Amino acid sequence: MAMAAPGGSVAVLCPLLLLLLLLLPAALPGMLPPRDTPSRERKELGGLWSFRADLSPGRDAGFAQRWYRQPLRQTGPVIDMPVPASFNDITQDPSLENYIGWVWYENEVLLPPRWLQDSPSTRVVLRFGSAHYYSIVWVNGVQVVEHEGGHLPFEADISSVVQGSPGTLCRITVAVNNTLTPHTLPPGSIQYMTDKTRYPKNYFVQNTRFDFFNYAGIHRPVVLYTTPSAYIDDITVTTTSSEHVAMVQYEVSVVGSTAYSLSLSLRDQEGKVVATGDGPEGELKVLNPNLWWPYLMHENPGYLYSLEVKMQAQVAGALLEDVYTLLVGIRTVHVTSTQFLINGRPFYFHGVNKHEDADIRGKGLDWALIMKDFNLLRWLGANSFRTSHYPYAEEIMDLCDAYGIVVIDECPGVGIKLPESFGNKSLQHHLAVMEELIRRDKNRPSVVMWSVANEPASELPPASFYFKTVIAHTKALDPSRPVTFVTDANYALDRGAPYVDVICVNSYFSWYHDPGHLEVIPLQLTAQFENWYKTYQKPIIQSEYGADSVPGLHSDPPLMFSEEYQKAMLKEYHSVFDKKRKEYVIGELIWNFADFMTNQGTTRVLGNKKGIFTRQRQPKAAAFVLRERYWKIANESSCLPPVITSHSFFL
Numbered sequence: 001m002a003m004a005a006p007g008g009s010v011a012v013l014c015p016l017l018l019l020l021l022l023l024l025p026a027a028l029p030g031m032l033p034p035r036d037t038p039s040r041e042r043k044e045l046g047g048l049w050s051f052r053a054d055l056s057p058g059r060d061a062g063f064a065q066r067w068y069r070q071p072l073r074q075t076g077p078v079i080d081m082p083v084p085a086s087f088n089d090i091t092q093d094p095s096l097e098n099y100i101g102w103v104w105y106e107n108e109v110l111l112p113p114r115w116l117q118d119s120p121s122t123r124v125v126l127r128f129g130s131a132h133y134y135s136i137v138w139v140n141g142v143q144v145v146e147h148e149g150g151h152l153p154f155e156a157d158i159s160s161v162v163q164g165s166p167g168t169l170c171r172i173t174v175a176v177n178n179t180l181t182p183h184t185l186p187p188g189s190i191q192y193m194t195d196k197t198r199y200p201k202n203y204f205v206q207n208t209r210f211d212f213f214n215y216a217g218i219h220r221p222v223v224l225y226t227t228p229s230a231y232i233d234d235i236t237v238t239t240t241s242s243e244h245v246a247m248v249q250y251e252v253s254v255v256g257s258t259a260y261s262l263s264l265s266l267r268d269q270e271g272k273v274v275a276t277g278d279g280p281e282g283e284l285k286v287l288n289p290n291l292w293w294p295y296l297m298h299e300n301p302g303y304l305y306s307l308e309v310k311m312q313a314q315v316a317g318a319l320l321e322d323v324y325t326l327l328v329g330i331r332t333v334h335v336t337s338t339q340f341l342i343n344g345r346p347f348y349f350h351g352v353n354k355h356e357d358a359d360i361r362g363k364g365l366d367w368a369l370i371m372k373d374f375n376l377l378r379w380l381g382a383n384s385f386r387t388s389h390y391p392y393a394e395e396i397m398d399l400c401d402a403y404g405i406v407v408i409d410e411c412p413g414v415g416i417k418l419p420e421s422f423g424n425k426s427l428q429h430h431l432a433v434m435e436e437l438i439r440r441d442k443n444r445p446s447v448v449m450w451s452v453a454n455e456p457a458s459e460l461p462p463a464s465f466y467f468k469t470v471i472a473h474t475k476a477l478d479p480s481r482p483v484t485f486v487t488d489a490n491y492a493l494d495r496g497a498p499y500v501d502v503i504c505v506n507s508y509f510s511w512y513h514d515p516g517h518l519e520v521i522p523l524q525l526t527a528q529f530e531n532w533y534k535t536y537q538k539p540i541i542q543s544e545y546g547a548d549s550v551p552g553l554h555s556d557p558p559l560m561f562s563e564e565y566q567k568a569m570l571k572e573y574h575s576v577f578d579k580k581r582k583e584y585v586i587g588e589l590i591w592n593f594a595d596f597m598t599n600q601g602t603t604r605v606l607g608n609k610k611g612i613f614t615r616q617r618q619p620k621a622a623a624f625v626l627r628e629r630y631w632k633i634a635n636e637s638s639c640l641p642p643v644i645t646s647h648s649f650f651l
Helices: 015-023 113-117 367-380 394-403 424-441 463-477 518-536 563-580 621-637
Strands: 042-044 047-053 079-083 102-110 122-128 134-139 142-148 154-157 169-177 188-192 204-208 222-228 231-241 245-255 260-267 273-278 281-287 305-315 318-328 333-335 340-342 349-353 384-386 406-410 447-454 483-487 503-506 540-544 585-590
Touching (some): 079 102, 122 134, 122 142, 134 154, 142 154, 222 318, 231 305, 231 318, 245 260, 245 305, 260 281, 273 281, 318 394, 349 406, 349 540, 349 621, 367 394, 367 621, 384 585, 394 406, 447 463, 463 483, 483 540, 503 518, 518 540, 518 563, 540 563, 563 585, 563 621
Parallel strands (some): 349 384, 349 585, 384 406, 406 447, 447 483, 483 503, 503 540
Antiparallel strands (some): 042 222, 047 079, 047 102, 122 222, 134 142, 134 169, 188 204, 231 245, 245 281, 260 305, 333 340
């Protein structure tokens, strides 16, 4: 998955950056998604877990009383809590809706006896898809892992804790804290209200500078899985292609043995072996490859090969075998001063921004909702989205790979507004988060660009070094993809823009600026594009634009918050896009795909209403405007026959 970008050389690392990198943990172990293979098994732990919120004034009773040392039900009252799900909206308890602090989960699991009988040669791993925000995990009272960050996976080898006692329950205890500080990602702050005439004793609130609800809990699947004690730890794949030949470069790491052999087979979708290799690194040659194409850019989008990696290793005189299959898409990415090329062809982003958000389950993974969203995306004619404003679930990313939906993969760098959030402590954590994100998503053909932040205060003096460092680090980790961040700063003041490969800009003309005045959009939006391009000579994506609309609220002439106003604003923006996409504008992403929950406030009526779909995924009038536009763009740019219409989409 090759990429070239204007001015693409990685910035020289200054002494402070080198020091920060030295302070980071050693190279991270692999984080391959758990799969059932001939050598691996997995056990899903979704369902009802015991749950208890720590309501003590300091939120520290659970640690002081060591709740992890005994079944959680013996420490006090517990309730049933679904996993995966946010805990906020599950009960009728208003104190839990906005709870800040430590909550405790517990599940007791019976492990398959075969996992424990071959204990010297079997490794048992406990994996969390994500938990928001800070997590500590114990197994049978023994701490096994601690993790900071709410949107990326973490795991622990628990073999030594569970093996040797077949037939007994394995008790998994998790403490999760959703408190945000100036140095977390996203940042926040705790404000203590000390005026006793207005607030109860020990009263505090969590302040944030982002516009979505800070849902918390175990949001993604919890899985137990096995590998041999010597195992395939990580696989890294990049691809290049010419007209009739593709090269798949691979690197495989093995843990648990130095006496091992590796064999690799690349199969097409019919199961035919098209290339083979051996050893920990090398190159596979594929003749007449089926390239990975975006949705609506090819009659067979999202083509994936299967790379089967087999390891044989000697451990203590025994021969162990591990097998892992990785799905591989062959595609290239190239950025010029005016275009974004996928497989050498110009690609125009016509898509959406989203949120992991829905009634009741909050940010919890829900397969029915995921499939509804993908069906709506394809109905809409959307070919792309940004993971605003955090990495999405691996299950969602798998479908992007399979369906050909292009992704701008964004880390949780949203709300970076205060000077203290640009300091070395914040920077060190930001670098670590980018390592975790790239480790997880580096092999995905759908991911064509990394976004390191959304709407930071990039006009502040420290933003220059901060983003120079984060972007240089990201490019060093993955030279194959362009890097951006999403800005709402003035083009003349933005200190991070010099380091990105693509300019992504958010603007809300006639909404947050000159509210109600649709007539100013053409002038202001045209000036925005021309100023940015004149300054940086880089392609531009309109990464956010939109207006709130209350479903069923109508006004003619259009007035703010009516469905007619949302439609009218979109059409004004689109008229400018159509002129500038002939030059250097390479994409448009509506804000937002669907209405979503936010903190309560005088400008938010049960959340943000900028969705073209309601929170329940019903279309507003704007959805049909966008659908007509996206299918028209697809017909203009597609290599497919012009029979594509807005009444069909590819499954």
